[in-house]
Amino acid sequence: MLFLTTVFLTDGPGDSLLLRPITDVPVFVLVIFAVTGAVFYLRRRRPILVLGVAVAGWALLLPADPADLVGLVTMFALYSAGRYAASSRHGLAGLAAAIAVLVVDDGVRGSLWAEVSFGAVLMFVVWYVGRRLRLREEHAVETRRQQEAEARRIVAEERTHIARELHDVVAHQVSMMTVQAGAAQAVVAADPEGARQAMAAVELAGRQALDELRHLLGVLRPETERGGLGPQPGLADLPRLIAQVRAAGLDVRITDGLRTALPTRVQLSAYRIIQEALTNVLKHGGPGTRTEVHLREDGTDITIEVVDHAPPGLTRPQAAGHGIVGMRERATLLGGSLETGPRPEGGFRVVARLPLTGESA
Structure with missing residues (x-):
């Protein structure tokens, strides 16, 4: 699109644009138009290279009539440099070179300094708009990355908490059940009543373990399904724990x-x-x-x-x-x-x- 614009359009009287046949374009000018237009396919991967080619093409065409349209190509290249270049240093250098070519071009054509200043400001604004868009995108990506990292950290902490709670509950209750079952097996022949009491204690410990597990598994349910969960144990529950052991x-x-x-x-x-x-x-x-x-x-x-x-x-x-x-x-x-x-x-x-x-x- 840029290639066709620079080839078939030229400046007319009163800052108007006129169509011209391709036969009116010199060969070397056509070559420069073709190079500056083709290199724009690299504007996302090599934006500084594109800007350099555009500025160089503009400088080479300063003696020719269609130089202003190559300046238009440079404007697009400045936006690409601001939008896609990783560093702003090379982009600012390209901007300075483009402004220098603009000053020389307007000086050769005898333009007023007000026009030169306006063109320089416009170039800076075009580059700056591209740069701000890139910085805003980088900030959004960094914010999203931080949110994902925070979410992973919270999930890891929650998993550690649940694993610790499961170990505390299961290890305590199952240890008591194992000891009681072993005691019941040892005395079942000589003391059936003692064995029955031991197995009753095993049943009680198993029920308590299930209650604790239900409570912990409730943490994994959505918020709307967590109603009715009891409070976490505290020091007021120590007498019950002492009675169990x-x-x-x-x-x-x-x-x-x-x-x-x-x-x-x-x-x-x-x-x-x-x-x-x-x-x-x-x-x-x-x-x-x-x-x-x-x-x-x-x-x-x-x-x-x-x-x-x-x-x-x-x-x-x-x-x-x-x-x-x-x-x-x-x-x-x-x-x-x-x-x-x-x-x-x-x-x-x-x-x-x-x-x-x-x-x-």
Whole structure:
């Protein structure tokens, strides 16, 4: 289209445009028109090259009559340089070259400086419009990329949260069910009533595990389907947890020295840490293990200490399992800390420190 325009149109009197036959166009002018028109196919991939060819063609045709129409081609090339060039530096250099050719062209034809200034301003505006469109597009792409990254981060955090909750619930309840089922199998012949009580405890733990799983799976449902979900467990639910592990065979004693009302997130983390610690005692120490749970306030923190008195010869896993990792994550997310390790006199000790306000440092 640009090629046909430059070939068949020329300036007429009073800034009008006239049609002319192709035979009136010199061969070298026709060649320049053909090159500048053909190179526009590269305006998206090589916009600076296109601008350079357009400016060079305009400069070569300064002595000829149709130079102004090559200037029109340069205007399109300036827009392409602003719109598609990755850097503005080369585009500004091309703009300066185009303005220089414009000044020379208008000087040769004796144009007024007002006309030269208007042409220079118009060239800058054309380039700037293309540049602003590119910058706006880049900003939209970057915003979309950030939104996608944020969405992926939220999904990853939610998956980690759900995985941690599932582990806490399933590991605790299934551990108690396993211990109770083993105890029932051991005493079924000698003590049928004890075996029946143990299996009743297994049934109760299974029902509670199903209730917890239903609650967690409700998190995966749409918002409109989440009605009726109960609250997350807190420190007020500790007596029920202690009763469960006592029914499983642990000798648990708890000392509660807390006086300050705690935020829900702190209560949930404290409950899950105690639950996981008692589950580990039940799993590795077995029924009959004496265990102590201490809760106290230390300045701006609360300290949760779970100590068991398992036999000194009892072996524990050398590497931290998912339970200890989950406890440490819960404490760290609140700005607290977790210490775990065997005791010299036997048994295992878990100490968690959580800020009273639940705000990470």
